Amino acid sequence: MPVLVLNASLQPLSVIPERRLVVLLTKNKVAFVDEQVRQAIEEGINARHLPADEPVIVQLLANVRVPRMALRPTRANILLRDDDTCQYCGKHERDLTLDHIIPRSRGGQGTWENLVACCRACNGRKGNRYLKDVGMRLIRQPKPLDHEYAGFFLLRYPRLREAYQAYLLSAQVKTA
Ligand SMILES: [Zn+2]
Structure with a gap:
């Protein structure tokens, strides 16, 4: 209880x-x-x-x-914020990966705004490319979680x- x-x-x-x-x-x-x-x-x-x-x-x-309280964008916190839901296709499942929206190889940071929960299929499809290059969209804009x-x-x-x-x-x- x-x-x-x-x-x-x-x-x-x-x-x-x-x-x-x-x-x-x-x-x-x-x-x-x-x-x-x-x-x-x-x-x-x-x-x-x-x-x-x-x-x-x-x-x-x-x-x-x-x-x-400032919360860090750890894997657990990102998955919690995104409710275990892939932020590209909306699939809800355990064990999602994290995707850097702007790929790390192109200078994307590990920030609240640049990390989202992502299923393996979407991660594979996107790879190290920009969203516009692969025709993918976020289902919502990622924001930081804080105590408020x-x-x-x-x-x-x-x-x-x-x-x-x-x-x-x-x-x-x-x-x-
Ligand atoms: Zn997906």
């Missing part, structure tokens, strides 16, 4: 295991954002049996300052991400 922790300002901070949630609750550091989820989890804690697949979101009661990017770690937790987006929408409705 992964638990999403939001800052008091609703910015996603981290995903924590349920043990850690129990500690934060005991210390009165966090509050549930959803009343039904609060009841389910509190009953679960009392019964020592927590619901396994409930997406749980809690909010810190006091805001903490988060230094802006709606919690990049949430990409690994699709159900939590959905619950978070639904919560943000409902919070906007309430303040509108």
